[in-house]
Amino acid sequence: RHEDAWWKSSVVYQVYPRSFADSDGDGVGDLDGITAHLDHLAGLGVDVIWLSPVYRSPQNDNGYDISDYQDIDPVFGDLAAFDRLLAAVHAHGMRLVMDLVVNHTSDEHPWFQESRDPASPRRDWYWWRRGRTDGCREPTNWGSFFSGSAWAYDSASDAYYLHLFAPGQPDLNWENPEVRQAVYAMMRWWLARGVDGFRMDVINLISKDPGLPDGERHGDRPYGDGSPYYVCGPRVHDYLQEMHREVFARHPGRVLTVGEMPGVTVEQAALFTDPARAELDMVFQFEHVGLDHGRDKFDPGPLRLSDLKNSLARWQSGLAETGWNSLYWNNHDQPRAVSRFGDDSPAHRERSAKALATVLHLHRGTPYIYQGEELGMTNAPFATADDFSDIESLNHYAQAIAGGAAPEDVLPGMRAMGRDNARTPMQWNAGANAGFTEGVPWLPVNPNHTTINAESARARPDSVYHHYRALIELRHTEPAVVHGDFTMLLPDDERIYAYLRRYGTTELLVLANLTGEPAEAELPAGWEGTELVLGNMAYEDSQREDSPYSPSPYSRSRYGHT
Numbered sequence: 001r002h003e004d005a006w007w008k009s010s011v012v013y014q015v016y017p018r019s020f021a022d023s024d025g026d027g028v029g030d031l032d033g034i035t036a037h038l039d040h041l042a043g044l045g046v047d048v049i050w051l052s053p054v055y056r057s058p059q060n061d062n063g064y065d066i067s068d069y070q071d072i073d074p075v076f077g078d079l080a081a082f083d084r085l086l087a088a089v090h091a092h093g094m095r096l097v098m099d100l101v102v103n104h105t106s107d108e109h110p111w112f113q114e115s116r117d118p119a120s121p122r123r124d125w126y127w128w129r130r131g132r133t134d135g136c137r138e139p140t141n142w143g144s145f146f147s148g149s150a151w152a153y154d155s156a157s158d159a160y161y162l163h164l165f166a167p168g169q170p171d172l173n174w175e176n177p178e179v180r181q182a183v184y185a186m187m188r189w190w191l192a193r194g195v196d197g198f199r200m201d202v203i204n205l206i207s208k209d210p211g212l213p214d215g216e217r218h219g220d221r222p223y224g225d226g227s228p229y230y231v232c233g234p235r236v237h238d239y240l241q242e243m244h245r246e247v248f249a250r251h252p253g254r255v256l257t258v259g260e261m262p263g264v265t266v267e268q269a270a271l272f273t274d275p276a277r278a279e280l281d282m283v284f285q286f287e288h289v290g291l292d293h294g295r296d297k298f299d300p301g302p303l304r305l306s307d308l309k310n311s312l313a314r315w316q317s318g319l320a321e322t323g324w325n326s327l328y329w330n331n332h333d334q335p336r337a338v339s340r341f342g343d344d345s346p347a348h349r350e351r352s353a354k355a356l357a358t359v360l361h362l363h364r365g366t367p368y369i370y371q372g373e374e375l376g377m378t379n380a381p382f383a384t385a386d387d388f389s390d391i392e393s394l395n396h397y398a399q400a401i402a403g404g405a406a407p408e409d410v411l412p413g414m415r416a417m418g419r420d421n422a423r424t425p426m427q428w429n430a431g432a433n434a435g436f437t438e439g440v441p442w443l444p445v446n447p448n449h450t451t452i453n454a455e456s457a458r459a460r461p462d463s464v465y466h467h468y469r470a471l472i473e474l475r476h477t478e479p480a481v482v483h484g485d486f487t488m489l490l491p492d493d494e495r496i497y498a499y500l501r502r503y504g505t506t507e508l509l510v511l512a513n514l515t516g517e518p519a520e521a522e523l524p525a526g527w528e529g530t531e532l533v534l535g536n537m538a539y540e541d542s543q544r545e546d547s548p549y550s551p552s553p554y555s556r557s558r559y560g561h562t
């Protein structure tokens, strides 16, 4: 029975292996490092671990460029280390979900290397096109997600290949049934090895309009917008239904599938996650993490709380009858949640992180925690362009500087939005390199690890860590958190995030002041005197305000119970 799907009452924790824990002193996190730290995750109570890519890879995009889908990159360990990790995860009663990156491979993958020869039977496994002669030489005017054209020239055959991401990430041609069967076989191989599901990288980009039309040009932008021809393209539902038949139908009820989908609408998400259509369990949508984008992600503006509530409420209602939401504030591609949506100043950081956690976890859907979020880890202090490592940020910087911009105008956007913020090493303790490595970390640890770290958080009952633990426990014990319906309250209030969940005779009120000032709000009658199930400050402190509906700054993620 689908109502009982195990992943509805689960909480998923994302591990970014490169930055989690280094067991061998080379400065890069690895599989044995994760295995050695499973107590931290079991103690938190999470049900599932999602592992960002650990496959063999030249690491141009930190593993999202795979050169062998059925081997482990030596920087992370080997297949034996993987099997040890998987066994240990299962022994702790948790499950392990792999990252599946099949919109593209690395240009070092043997499939692509063979495909470079026009006579090869693999030529058609990628998108090869001749250059144009009418001015623009690239086959289409599409830009890549990582700056520059989406086409790279290969002199070996005087032709271009499509790469929606970096040139080292050529797009697979899913129109070719052999490509699809090769992917499904690889997925079956991992499931046979014992993994419990897949997080599918940009899976809504796998179907391209084979006509490859030029995109519309907006303003003075250098490239056309090709997204109408590859975001949720013409055959994406066919492909996912085929994948389900070929892979997941063999393991009924066992596997979790979540599709990462930039640009997906709630209407499309309802189709992707409708159990009757047998495609995916849930998707990662991007609407709420795009609300503060300006001209692009590196041009951030202020976020209005009413816009955030409006967006998330639409996703709650849009997937209420069919489908299921995934819930996240951040991941390895996004800035740290407390720095972006909250207040990471010493005065408010912990309360703010707890308030955000409460608001997210008590929505209807499956919550995802990104490593370090449970400690309230913050964005990092990047001074110059040299401090950044990520290909997206570095390409953006190079392009902006080449276009005549001054570094001081480009750097603020990178500091606020750059993906490296999420990728500084996990902060285990206050010691050297935060206990992440005995060597030199591949990306410097955040200096605030002396106060923000797992060891101190686990020792303090009122820490962000223990608040996450309590939220997870609540999900496991209170069915209303999993199954209750959702009603947004105070949609226009710019300070308070409030909603109701109802399930049978249980009613839950979630109330959070998301500002640094006291705030008052009118709420439905009948909530005074109800049980405070979980708050983010001591109960006595929460009573100091005049009214129960006047929560202190970042305070009362009040949560009542009738």
Ligand code: ISL
Residues within 6 Å of the ligand: 061, 064, 065, 101, 145, 165, 201, 202, 260, 262, 297, 332, 333, 334, 392, 419
């Ligand atoms: O990071 C982003 C936010 O600006 C996106 O452009 C991001 O690249 C997009 O969400 C897709 O992300 C996924 O695929 C990329 C990889 O770099 C990301 O780490 C991955 O999560 C290409 O594989």
